[in-house]
Amino acid sequence: MSFNTFGHVFRVTTWGESHGPALGCTVDGCPPGVPLTEADIQPWLDKRRPGLNKNTTQRQEPDQVRILSGVFEGMTTGTPIQLMIENTDQRSKDYGKIAQSFRPGHADITYHQKYGIRDYRGGGRSSARETAARVAAGGVARAVLARMVPGLSILGYMTQMGVKHIDRSRFDAAEVARNDFFVPDAAVVDEWADYLHHIRTVAHASVGAVIEVVATGVPAGLGAPIYGKLDSDLASAMMSINAVKAVEIGDGMAVAALTGIENADEIVMGPDGPEFLSNHAGGILGGISTGQPVVVRFAVKPTSSILTARRSIDTAGAEVDVVTTGRHDPCVGIRAVPVGEAMMACVLLDHLLLDRAQTGGVRGTIG
Amino acid sequence: MSFNTFGHVFRVTTWGESHGPALGCTVDGCPPGVPLTEADIQPWLDKRRPGLNKNTTQRQEPDQVRILSGVFEGMTTGTPIQLMIENTDQRSKDYGKIAQSFRPGHADITYHQKYGIRDYRGGGRSSARETAARVAAGGVARAVLARMVPGLSILGYMTQMGVKHIDRSRFDAAEVARNDFFVPDAAVVDEWADYLHHIRTVAHASVGAVIEVVATGVPAGLGAPIYGKLDSDLASAMMSINAVKAVEIGDGMAVAALTGIENADEIVMGPDGPEFLSNHAGGILGGISTGQPVVVRFAVKPTSSILTARRSIDTAGAEVDVVTTGRHDPCVGIRAVPVGEAMMACVLLDHLLLDRAQTGGVRGTIG
């Protein structure tokens, strides 16, 4: 049963609405004895934070995380870790006027239909603010992974925004941290900025995006077939992020057009064990990690809240034109980058712990 | 914790290996009082069955399902339903010669690494035979759905095989049941047959595919945000099918290139409630069904077992060339069609039951 919890062993339950007093998450199942302070978590929240970046919503939130439990004298104790972020910039009057209307493309109408009641302020529970709690949990996961698998690293970046793509021949991981779009291709930054400016200010629209998250240094053997497969859990995790409509592993949709000859990642014996000559599989075979980089890609739809009027109805069934003013990202995909990284961190740690439950972390030998 | 079980309320645990004495599944949480006999399940297994179709593996299995529990005098009792399918065509000697080698693109190596032991006969647990158990469970789910939501229907079909695509302007749902490829476009059948014949007999290869599964008549309000979203669970379910590498909801990866103006499914008030003027969202907003058709698409990679030699290693670490003779589908995607339908049925029923746990199935009114 899972409403607001994800994970098998490292279990994260998020709570909170966009305009409530606070939001956060309970992280249960965290191993004990791991150094952890707010300073380990805050940088990831800062990366996701709106208002730092002119391309994201201008809502100003410090998004300051507090650890309320589960840590003693700077170390995790194995008991539940409660992380709380207070909402300080709530300005709910911005949203009041559309309280009874359903924004096309938004979850307003489905929350209303399912629950018969919803917190309409800023999207309530369906707001992208919920992802702040995921990023905080991801900070905990990264701290634990850093202890358990020192060589593991996770990097997310945009590969597409609207009709613009990166050029993979110019791929530079170091570039990702240097620009507002988290793109690994310095040459596109100015062009994308102009494009997004136009989308927002001239077209009164928004655009979608594709995010790729790659984890390197992942040990072979993670994943619990058949229904806790690593790729199955990654798909679930990424699809649960607001506005995500597709998830790909490795070559993703493109595998359909490949032949079995092309798609086979050939294997040779390297000095430290098996090596693969390609990675169409995205580091996962049969739901279990191969030791190659784990590659996940997901598509984020354009922000639903736009300045162009769209036809809709209100709770009384009357037809209305909806225009959403206020602070909204013209491309929510940008802030989905740290969220995707956080989900990757949580899923990998979860499977590391789950695997040692069943196998003790002992691996079959080759050679 | 989930190794071999999926579902929140309608919980399916599959068990069994390709060449063991039997395989099957336990279906727990099924509502009582639903008429159910083997005859309700068998047709779906027959549809998936290898050997009926010259484009699929020539392995001959009657795949006869037996209900061992949970049904009394032709009605479900609310207790666990055990479904067993005996493996009658095991011919394990076919596989003996590759017992110690790892087939590129196959889960051989990851099962070995994770567990240190594997049943190498026919892929063991990682064989696509496991999906027979899913199809059986899907038969139960369909029988229950037929009682609970009479207007609901589920249809799966191929939209792409290798480099060949259907022409959606010729879409004809009735055609799907009439051809070996489950394609809704009669005009492509001969061409696809020639293409696949060439792939297998001349190219000694295999090809991937794209499957689309559409459910119509799904009530609004199904889905348990944030981590039991309907799309998140569908993504997990489809990604857990052997060889699937990508899952799309509605417009899928294509949403990245849309603007918010294009992507917004506008809403008007129809005689029976809200109506949408388009369905980019694939029937799901904020993880909750809208009442529109639920549209899921997934990509299946080409079969790993091919007649063309690929480089690999064996358990001793020696480099080997692997050629897989024996009975293998040149396009496993074909048989993934009934499997995708079964997963859709299971997920929808599960969410129908889960929803009535929390909300009692009562819906918010509009108008």
Place this chain on the structure above:
Amino acid sequence: MSFNTFGHVFRVTTWGESHGPALGCTVDGCPPGVPLTEADIQPWLDKRRPGLNKNTTQRQEPDQVRILSGVFEGMTTGTPIQLMIENTDQRSKDYGKIAQSFRPGHADITYHQKYGIRDYRGGGRSSARETAARVAAGGVARAVLARMVPGLSILGYMTQMGVKHIDRSRFDAAEVARNDFFVPDAAVVDEWADYLHHIRTVAHASVGAVIEVVATGVPAGLGAPIYGKLDSDLASAMMSINAVKAVEIGDGMAVAALTGIENADEIVMGPDGPEFLSNHAGGILGGISTGQPVVVRFAVKPTSSILTARRSIDTAGAEVDVVTTGRHDPCVGIRAVPVGEAMMACVLLDHLLLDRAQTGGVRGTIG
């Protein structure tokens, strides 16, 4: 997987330590549309609160609950409800001197052994303060039950304290709220007060207790056999309360000495359906409620923290004498009464929701 969460549908995850900044719980799966404010929860916390009662610890905590999420304009929304109670009276220096010693009968040593680290201030996570979060969750459960099953009521009381027993012939439910011991027998109050005073001040000891919790108006049909039986879940819930060492349903341990003739609760047909002529079963048959009162009893061991020295060791393995000064209940069983009621409320609501998942709440008819 369950570390700090209980419940199938109505899921409560508690967090927090005795001397951390706050503790609380996330309540997930709560039905939407139920009126709820802090005023619905606070009275139950006040009932459990230490310091109100001269027989319980003199720690002074207002135990003020705050609802941080899941409620909008005074109604539950179906999203997670976060309840937080700040710890205001932490005085951790009281506990400093025994930080490295293990109190006999206390979880100090096992937390140390399991986790290698523990928050030794006031018992940390193993403190009975955790039960404040349960009582808060129970307040939510009661508010929902009041809407869904208007006639249901829950009453807990002490039936034994140390060597003292109530006289059931004088049973008066109205008396429970009128005395400090939650006893339904006014005649024992003074005697018990003297006895407890002696135990604490003269014997420098503490005593155990037996608590009985009875729910009336419980509909027939709740309970999910075989491993989510109502009695099995009640046993788990009550045994999870600090210091509880035994749980009985109905006649409990005494059934061993009964014959099948005596134990059979005979059934007759009453005006509103089946009626039972006795209730040895405690309202549960085959793990499913019968419609009779659900009767649970549990034994609480004496407080481990006492003024009499006991032999023990410290973390260095040195033998020490442990005397626990500070604020401790001489009978923790007293405060276990509202905790037991809260667990009953949570379990019953959980099964009400779980049942409607599987059966839709429809009952088999008799007559």
Place this chain on the structure above:
Amino acid sequence: MSFNTFGHVFRVTTWGESHGPALGCTVDGCPPGVPLTEADIQPWLDKRRPGLNKNTTQRQEPDQVRILSGVFEGMTTGTPIQLMIENTDQRSKDYGKIAQSFRPGHADITYHQKYGIRDYRGGGRSSARETAARVAAGGVARAVLARMVPGLSILGYMTQMGVKHIDRSRFDAAEVARNDFFVPDAAVVDEWADYLHHIRTVAHASVGAVIEVVATGVPAGLGAPIYGKLDSDLASAMMSINAVKAVEIGDGMAVAALTGIENADEIVMGPDGPEFLSNHAGGILGGISTGQPVVVRFAVKPTSSILTARRSIDTAGAEVDVVTTGRHDPCVGIRAVPVGEAMMACVLLDHLLLDRAQTGGVRGTIG
């Protein structure tokens, strides 16, 4: 969500009815690489088997277990283990005449009320035959425990039958396997046999029993507070056994009458670590094992099916007298002994695996 599954990591799902074609269980999460054949499981089933013992039901079932999956070449593979036991002695006509009546003390009426339908043959799902599947699962758990914790041993025995008690001063573990009552006190065997003979043939009744199960060699540190405590899970496991009405850990109900001075198990430093001078706690503190023997006791009510007429009703609401002829144990508690052992084995293994998920099995050091 748990209908017919127990366990966090080592997950057992039982299925099957008394008079269906077969019953069994799926064991998921079992570690790989453990030697396992049917011969490891069968002896435990033989111990529980009815008909071997003149004091138990005369139903004749070979209860032959078959492993259908999850084991390859005599070793567990880490994939689900399906265990099936065919029902060969179904004689359902014995039960036909009471199909529409509700036996007092039996789950007939509650299954009818909950599900609106039940398999009335032999109690259907609520029959004690379900426990055969538990015993089979316990056999797997024991095989794994034997590898992982070589010194661990589990012994169950009766301490009370009806009004008869063992004399603990004559306790002899070796005696348990030598008599039909699984009693550790040879001196009572003849007396108990006469007593039970009288109960059945003269009194036309049945009697209850108390079973004690002790596990020695359990490592310290098992148990997942707060809601996966070792004692909480043991309480749930034992209470889920048919006819069990109470569960005690260590001193159980008797702790209520103890003082804190008496109840404190004092600790000294032994050559191999901490040693306790007594074991009132039954080997569990704060829900975590101490390393002392884990002691669980449970009470089983008298068999409901008796030859003496009791008042009841039928499905039409008519009042009837119920006399149950046929093959029934006069004391179901006898066969509950191997069932209790099996549950102990499953819970301990489950917690061993769960613990290594969170802590890696690393223990805090003392001294």
